[in-house]
Each structure stands twice: as C-alpha cells, then as structure tokens.
Amino acid sequence: MKIIPISLPTPFYIGPVNVYLIAEDPITLIDTGPKTKEANEALREGLRKARIRVSDIRRIVLTHAHEDHCGLARSLRDEAKDSQVLVHSWESGHRVGRLEYEEHRALLTRAGVPPGEIQRMRKMYEGVRKYADSFEADEYGELRDEEELEFSNGALRILHTPGHTPGSCSFLREADRTVIAGDCVLKRITPNPVLSPDPVDPSKRFASLAEYLVSLARLRSFAPTLVHGGHGEPVHDFEELFNRYFRAIRERQTEVIRLIPKTGTTAWEVAQQMFPGADDVHRFLAVSEAVAHLDLAHSEGKIALELGDGKEIYRPISAR
Numbered sequence: 459m460k461i462i463p464i465s466l467p468t469p470f471y472i473g474p475v476n477v478y479l480i481a482e483d484p485i486t487l488i489d490t491g492p493k494t495k496e497a498n499e500a501l502r503e504g505l506r507k508a509r510i511r512v513s514d515i516r517r518i519v520l521t522h523a524h525e526d527h528c529g530l531a532r533s534l535r536d537e538a539k540d541s542q543v544l545v546h547s548w549e550s551g552h553r554v555g556r557l558e559y560e561e562h563r564a565l566l567t568r569a570g571v572p573p574g575e576i577q578r579m580r581k582m583y584e585g586v587r588k589y590a591d592s593f594e595a596d597e598y599g600e601l602r603d604e605e606e607l608e609f610s611n612g613a614l615r616i617l618h619t620p621g622h623t624p625g626s627c628s629f630l631r632e633a634d635r636t637v638i639a640g641d642c643v644l645k646r647i648t649p650n651p652v653l654s655p656d657p658v659d660p661s662k663r664f665a666s667l668a669e670y671l672v673s674l675a676r677l678r679s680f681a682p683t684l685v686h687g688g689h690g691e692p693v694h695d696f697e698e699l700f701n702r703y704f705r706a707i708r709e710r711q712t713e714v715i716r717l718i719p720k721t722g723t724t725a726w727e728v729a730q731q732m733f734p735g736a737d738d739v740h741r742f743l744a745v746s747e748a749v750a751h752l753d754l755a756h757s758e759g760k761i762a763l764e765l766g767d768g769k770e771i772y773r774p775i776s777a778r
C-alpha cells in the first residue's frame with residue numbers, strides 16, 4: 459500500500475498543501491486542496507503521474523474541514539461518481555448552513571474582541587469560504603476513531619486527533635508506523651489550535667490546546683517512524699518534534715501568564731500584546747492562540763478566570 463504525496467498550491471499564507479493518494483483498491487484521496495484552478499490542475503497532474511484518473515477515485519477522506527484541505531472534495535466526488543466522502547462528525551467546516559458564525563461571535567465577545575473587529579473577522583472568513591464547496595448532511599460518511607480504512611493490500615487505522623480543529627483525524631499504517639496527520643503535525647511550525655465551539659456543547663469553547671497535547675501524546679505512543687503532515691516536508695524524527703512542540707507550548711504559556719496584569723485582562727488584549735502587528739486572518743489566529751494558552755493555564759490552575767461584563771477576565775493567582 460503506497461502513500462503518494464501530491465503538493466498543491468493554495469492562495470493562503472501557509473503555502474502549498476499536501477494531499478495523499480493511495481492508489482490501491484479502493485483508490486483513496488486523503489484531502490483535496492482548495493477550490494482553485496491552480497490546485498485542481500496540480501492535483502490532476504499528480505494523479506496523472508500515478509496513472510490515476512479522477513473518475514477512479516472511490517473514497518475521499520478529509521483530515522479536517524479547512525478550505526485548503528476540503529475545498530475540492532465536492533467537485534471531485536461529483537466527477538468520480540459514487541465515490542464516498544468521509545470526515546469526522548466533530549468537523550463542521552464542510553457543512554451547509556453551519557451555525558458557527560453566531561457561536562463564534564459569542565466566543566469572540568467573551569474573549570473581549572470588540573464588535574467592529576468581530577465584524578471584520580467574519581467578513582474575512584466569508585471571503586475564505588469561496589475556496590471550498592459545502593456538503594449536505596446526507597452527502598458524507600463519518601470517520602470513527604479506531605476504525606480502519608481497508609484496502610485490498612493493507613489498512614489505515616483512523617485516529618481522532620483533535621486540537622487544530624475538533625474533528626481532526628490522523629491515519630496510521632501499523633505495518634511500518636507511518637502516519638498521515640493533516641495539520642496535527644507540521645514540520646516547521648507549531649499548528650494553531652483554532653478557536654472553535656465545543657462540538658458537544660457549542661455554547662462552550664473547545665479545549666483545543668489541552669486536546670492537542672493529548673493527541674500529540676497519543677501519536678507518540680505509536681512511536682511513528684514517518685509522519686506526513688498537511689504542509690511541508692514529512693517528519694522522520696517525531697520524538698524531536700514532540701519535544702520541540704512541548705517546549706514551544708510551555709514557553710508560550712509562560713509568556714502569556716507574564717502578560718496578565720494584576721488588574722486582569724482579556725484574551726483579546728493578550729493577543730494584541732503577543733502579536734502587535736497581526737493583520738487579516740492573523741488577527742483571528744492571534745486571538746485563538748491567546749485563548750488556547752490562557753485556557754490551558756487556567757485548567758492547570760496557574761491563573762484565575764472570572765466573568766465581568768460579558769467578558770472573561772484573566773488574573774494572576776497571586777492577585778486574588
């Protein structure tokens with residue numbers, strides 16, 4: 459069972475995205491790239507090199523539903539008749555009529571983001587939506603943790619590895635401990651735990667960073683020999699990456715705690731201090747990052763959190 463990486467251009471800051479072809483019965487594509495002419499052409503070129511036609515694809519599997527990964531899923535599915543699309547039920551980015559705007563607005567308001575700023579973020583995300591088609595609820599199947607994607611010659615074990623998004627999944631080939639990890643593992647950057655409503659209780663936010671640390675530890679428990687990420691080169695030394703991520707997360711946490719004045723502060727204010735020049739999508743990602751680290755510090759009892767005026771105010775423990 460050969461895993462064939464295909465790199466596709468994206469219009470996003472992160473650069474090219476990796477999708478993975480498994481040219482084994484049933485022919486499977488893991489992630490699809492964004493809905494752009496350039497990505498579509500590069501994908502077809504990659505398939506052609508592997509002597510596969512779009513119409514041969516029987517299964518489209520999504521590591522998660524960000525536009526750079528799921529954008530072409532619908533048009534590929536329509537072209538490859540009867541092919542199946544699979545995604546974890548905690549993912550929402552691919553769904554028609556998702557309610558997330560309201561839920562996100564509530565989360566951002568609680569994080570202290572000013573209304574005008576939320577409006578800007580919303581506009582920006584609406585702009586990004588054009589890079590992906592949506593699915594009706596009955597048009598995709600579910601990826602379930604610990605189940606297997608079977609092939610005529612081998613299998614991939616589905617691992618639910620939440621953190622970057624609630625429904626992020628990785629895929630393990632046990633024979634040689636190779637993992638396809640989507641944006642859970644990226645060689646050059648620490649993946650952003652994106653601010654999301656909790657899929658079980660959308661009025662709460664998803665404990666993205668705490669979940670992410672569990673996912674990383676779970677991947678580590680398989681002692682992977684090779685990890686294919688959603689962007690950039692594959693990772694051969696997962697142990698080194700694991701330690702580097704943990705160090706980076708701890709350092710960032712220390713920095714975040716240091717930014718909290720005795721009088722208390724919001725995640726928005728912390729984000730402004732951490733990433734003063736952040737623009738565009740990075741303003742949302744900055745808030746995501748601040749919230750993720752503040753949440754983790756709070757869950758570990760390192761800082762206090764109270765609600766004041768509809769906003770969450772973080773305070774150093776010593777000031778109480």
Ligand SMILES: [Zn+2]
Nearest residue numbers: 522524622641
């Ligand atoms: Zn992503």
Ligand SMILES: [Zn+2]
Nearest residue numbers: 524526641688
């Ligand atoms: Zn990505």
